Amino acid sequence: MPYADGDEQDVIDRLRASGRLVLSLVAIMDAEVVGHIAFSNALLSDSHDPWLALGPVSVTPNHQRSGIGSALINKGLEIIEKQGAPGCILTGNPDYYQRFGFKLAPDNVPANESELYFMVKAFTPTPPRGIFRFDEAFYYDL
Numbered sequence: 001m002p003y004a005d006g007d008e009q010d011v012i013d014r015l016r017a018s019g020r021l022v023l024s025l026v027a028i029m030d031a032e033v034v035g036h037i038a039f040s041n042a043l044l045s046d047s048h049d050p051w052l053a054l055g056p057v058s059v060t061p062n063h064q065r066s067g068i069g070s071a072l073i074n075k076g077l078e079i080i081e082k083q084g085a086p087g088c089i090l091t092g093n094p095d096y097y098q099r100f101g102f103k104l105a106p107d108n109v110p111a112n113e114s115e116l117y118f119m120v121k122a123f124t125p126t127p128p129r130g131i132f133r134f135d136e137a138f139y140y141d142l
């Protein structure tokens with residue numbers, strides 16, 4: 001994907017190793033893990049609000065397009081909203097993520113991210129003010 005680095009599995013390892021994998025959900029079918037979603041902290045400039053970042057999310061190829069990704073995303077968003085996050089950010093395909101209420105957010109796009117793929121979903125009517133930053137695990141340079 002144009003917005004993907006191809007190292008998403010390493011990002012999850014780095015988040016887990018650093019203790020900053022805030023929320024990790026798996027989908028299980030017939031005792032087999034068929035999907036996973038990760039959430040980590042998102043930093044908003046000039047703010048201590050506990051925004052979170054969604055991703056990576058993945059479903060094994062032979063189980064894609066059967067609703068598992070949507071279930072992981074909806075359940076994850078439900079949990080972080082209940083836990084008090086003001087909202088969630090991600091980098092991804094707008095055609096997919098807009099159905100979950102994410103909107104392009106060119107005013108808040110992190111440095112080195114594309115405003116064509118950076119999206120925000122606020123759980124409150126107040127939109128975020130400032131520039132976001134993903135966890136450093138996303139920027140590790142091998």
Ligand SMILES: CC(C)(COP(=O)(O)OP(=O)(O)OC[C@H]1O[C@@H](n2cnc3c(N)ncnc32)[C@H](O)[C@@H]1OP(=O)(O)O)[C@@H](O)C(=O)NCCC(=O)NCCS
Pocket residue numbers: 001004008055056057058059060063064065066067068069070071092093095096
């Ligand atoms: C993206 C992904 C997690 C979606 O999970 P899924 O279980 O296949 O998705 P769902 O069954 O819940 O939703 C299917 C819908 O999403 C759409 N869709 C799936 N992947 C998409 C993508 N990359 N871009 C746009 N739309 C996508 C399908 O067209 C389908 O749309 P429809 O309902 O209108 O037919 C899964 O396809 C995947 O693992 N892809 C490879 C990894 C990846 O790209 N992850 C995202 C970036 S980290």
